[in-house]
Amino acid sequence: MLRAFRFVVELFTQRHGIVAFVFFLLVGLLMRQAPNTVKQNVVSSILGSILYPAQMAMSSLDAYRSVVAENEQLKQENARLRQETYYASEGLQELTRLHALVRFDDKWGFPIVTARVVGHNPGRFLTTMVINRGTHHGVHENMPVFSMNGLVGKVTKASYGYARVQLLVDPNLKLSVMERRTRVVGFLESVDGLMLSAMVPTHAGVKVGDTLITSGLGGIFPKGIPVGTVKTVRQADLDVMRQMYVEPFQEFSTLEEVFVMEKEPDWIIQEMLDE
Amino acid sequence: MNKMKWFKLFLLFILCFVLQTTVGDWLKIFDVGPDFVIIMIVAIAIKYGPATGCFWGFFAGFMQDIYAPVEWLGAHTIAMTVLGFVVGQLEERFLTLNLPAKTAVLAIGFFVCDMIYFLLTGLEKDVVTSLFFSKTVPECLYTVVVGAVVFHLSSGKMKRRV
Secondary structure (H helix, E strand, O other): OHHHHHHHHHHHHHHHHHHHHHHHHHHHHHHHHOOHHHHHHHHHHHHHHHHHHHHHHHHHHHHHHOHHHHHHHHHHHHHHHHHHHHHHHHHHHHHHHHHHHOOOOOOOOOOEEEEEEEEEOOOOOOOEEEEOOOHHHOOOOOOEEEOOOOEEEEEEEEOOOOEEEEEOOOOOOOEEEEEOOOOOEEEEEEOOOOOEEEEEEHHHOOOOOOEEEEOOOOOOOOOOOEEEEEEEEEEOOOOOEEEEEEEEOOOHHHOOEEEEEOOOOOHHHHHHHHO | OOHHHHHHHHHHHHHHHHHHHOHHHHOOEOOEOOOHHHHHHHHHHHHHOHHHHHHHHHHHHHHHHHHOOHHHOOHHHHHHHHHHHHHHOOOOOOOOOOHHHHHHHHHHHHHHHHHHHHHHHOOOHHHHHHHHHHHHHHHHHHHHHHHHHHHHHHHHHHHHHO
């Protein structure tokens, strides 16, 4: 075993590392050329077996670090809550107001799971997040994920205790959106992993500052979740179409908590996904 | 390189990645943060040469590709492998680099790595130009500053050993 290892190391370090370089370069090129299904399998297995446990451990250390401060904060909160029990009616009114504020109402009629973001992709383009809720908590693939500000993305991989969330800025995520004022429907997608863009007919009259919501047509996201505002509108390649760049309501790099809507895809979409 | 060194490099590699995905966020200024992974690859390549440089470059790039959009799988891997191999040509065994030289190598390596990455992802020219000025340049400057501190600290440690 040791001999074989030594042989491989010596082979790779020959000619000032050119053998190793060519080998790794070929592997990289093979990865570039592989079909997307193979790439997806590779990514899923590595993510679940190595990176998630490491990030989870680091996240736990981070939580431990702040436990003293949190304890102090909880003591204060406990004192405050004791006082508030004497004012139950005011508390109930405040709760109703807060519910409306964070859109926790039953507008969509689906249960909500609150989750903490415990990791994200290390690359320059933030496209994926890992949350600490999985199938054990009722989270499954293709469930919509949103925050207090608006739509965040959807669950692409759910394991027992964690799930991977594909963000709106991932070029692979495309969704049907509707402009709130004109009710025109278009497809939203990320062009480069940073900006969102959508094409709409010119006659619709979409303007800068207009608001986009989910249209409910894709079968995955329910209708009416806020997505973002139109930042710029420009002429598309076709005269009859306009391309708009959209600024999402939610800033993804500062996201700490998200809500997963326990909504399964509509049956026809589910059948297509299963196929 | 003995087994202990490999083990140490592996631990450094894991630590670097965990730092990048967690502590890296604390150091961000206006959404611009240092790239610990590139600093690590350049440091390893300079110290141990091209074979070790491209080996760790390959694995570091692959780990970054895991989280990138699936259709770009392999782009980071190739860019980092090239970075490790090219920087490894300046191995300390044959060439002594002072702190400004190492920092310059880090800066050039960062740009080259990004350019290869942009080339492989096939992004449009306008998008690449925009990303170059909004991401590559500020992140390169930040990484160079952090890298200079890391190189200075590591060289101080080496001198104490001598």
